[in-house]
Amino acid sequence: MVPRLSASRSFMTAFLVLTVSACTSIGSKTVSSNGIYDPYEKQNRQIHEFNRSIDKALVRPAALGYTSIVPDEIEDSVSNFSRNLSSPSIIVNSLLQGDLNGAGVGTFRFTMNSTIGFLGLFDPASIFFDIQEHDADFGETLYVWGVGEGAYLELPFLGPSNQRDTVGMLVDFFTNPLSYIGLDSPEKYFGAGSRVARGLSSRGRYSDAVDSILYESADSYSQARLMGTQNRRFELGDENANVEADPFALDTEGF
Amino acid sequence: MDRRYFLIGLTTAFTFCAAPILAITKAGAKKLVDSLVKDINKVIASGKSQKAMYSDFEKIFERYSDKSYISAYAMGVDGRRATSAQKRAFSKAFQSYIARKYGARFQEFIGGKLEVGSVKKVKSWYEVSTTAYLRNEAPFDVTFQVSDRAGKNLFFNMYIEGVNLLLTERTEVGALVDRNGGSIDGMISDLKKAS
Numbered sequence: 001m002v003p004r005l006s007a008s009r010s011f012m013t014a015f016l017v018l019t020v021s022a023c024t025s026i027g028s029k030t031v032s033s034n035g036i037y038d039p040y041e042k043q044n045r046q047i048h049e050f051n052r053s054i055d056k057a058l059v060r061p062a063a064l065g066y067t068s069i070v071p072d073e074i075e076d077s078v079s080n081f082s083r084n085l086s087s088p089s090i091i092v093n094s095l096l097q098g099d100l101n102g103a104g105v106g107t108f109r110f111t112m113n114s115t116i117g118f119l120g121l122f123d124p125a126s127i128f129f130d131i132q133e134h135d136a137d138f139g140e141t142l143y144v145w146g147v148g149e150g151a152y153l154e155l156p157f158l159g160p161s162n163q164r165d166t167v168g169m170l171v172d173f174f175t176n177p178l179s180y181i182g183l184d185s186p187e188k189y190f191g192a193g194s195r196v197a198r199g200l201s202s203r204g205r206y207s208d209a210v211d212s213i214l215y216e217s218a219d220s221y222s223q224a225r226l227m228g229t230q231n232r233r234f235e236l237g238d239e240n241a242n243v244e245a246d247p248f249a250l251d252t253e254g255f
Numbered sequence: 256m257d258r259r260y261f262l263i264g265l266t267t268a269f270t271f272c273a274a275p276i277l278a279i280t281k282a283g284a285k286k287l288v289d290s291l292v293k294d295i296n297k298v299i300a301s302g303k304s305q306k307a308m309y310s311d312f313e314k315i316f317e318r319y320s321d322k323s324y325i326s327a328y329a330m331g332v333d334g335r336r337a338t339s340a341q342k343r344a345f346s347k348a349f350q351s352y353i354a355r356k357y358g359a360r361f362q363e364f365i366g367g368k369l370e371v372g373s374v375k376k377v378k379s380w381y382e383v384s385t386t387a388y389l390r391n392e393a394p395f396d397v398t399f400q401v402s403d404r405a406g407k408n409l410f411f412n413m414y415i416e417g418v419n420l421l422l423t424e425r426t427e428v429g430a431l432v433d434r435n436g437g438s439i440d441g442m443i444s445d446l447k448k449a450s
Contacts, residue, residue: 034422034426126393132393132394133393135393205363206363208359208360208363209360209363212356212359212360216449217427217430218427218430218431218433218434218445218449219426219427219430219433219434222426222430223423223426223427226418226422226423226426227418227423230417230418230419230422231416231417231418233417234396234414234416234417234418235416235417246378246379247321247324247379247380247400247402247404247411247412248379248402248404250324250327250328251327251334252323252324252326252327254337254339254342254343255322255323255324255326255327255330255334255342255343255345255346
């Protein structure tokens, strides 16, 4: 039987092929002033405007409603549940990166939180054992394997990314073992639903911070690009890619 | 024999010259951030109104940050063509903008706390790592860069999870200059209105 996902999967595959072929075509280096390679700025800006309008019309109001109506404890539980579902993928990627410690942390958290944490609704691993969330994804695995970040991309609905992380995300999406477990509806939507709720939860909690970037800055595209890229490089420990300024070298006369 | 002594003397002289004269110490940098974090935590825990908190944060920035450096960096290349009057007006507008903007950000820390961690020397300054603990969030990193460039220990930049505050603000100021068709005065007047 043909899976119902086939249409969206073939779209995703086409997108993956496009992205990978774009990866291989990086030759000339047009780096923006802040050390970010953005040859698709024009298209990225269009997607940014789209994301902004979606946020304004749908995501922001939904997020504010969600965080104000749902009690904090329930909100946290839904986020925990979603995070727990990404554990298998974190363990696999830690192993692929040769990070045995990370794989151990991931396994411990998944075991603890899935059992005494009631299917991941609670996070006893960090509360009782102080084993904090350890993140790993296939984009990071590619970084560890030596793949460069490629061109900057702003993705529809998802925001700042780059070619390497986009490929990584698609690989994670199709290789998460939990997405292949045959569940009947409505259970099969729990994972995706909780992921959306987790997104809304962060959008709602950091509403002012996100608003200040999206709606109050003079060039929200540049801000999102700079912050997204720097934060991702920091996560990966790739800070050499960021520029360091010497405070003694600047002329501060008159300020 | 003489030549050898001469060489030893020369090497010693060079060694002395090469050793940077660093007045700032690791302990000094940590002390500054300890005190800064203590003040921030106090404001977070105070339960004051938003407006009262802004003015508290403005005082904290005033006391602990290298204001002229932060302003000069944020203005970037436009600083080269700015008149001294423009530079002064910019510094003033920029500092108040920073206090409003980041004061609002620190509000998200209510119910949480900052904890000072390790100190690392980088070239002629120090980086003091702190960890922010917020409800149901994995702890995250806030790093302060401290130097004695201005004659005393002050922080001159801050990174939140790797995001460089100064670079972010220089991008913002640059965009404001562009939006005003290259006019520095126009940028300053927009900055006064910006939240």
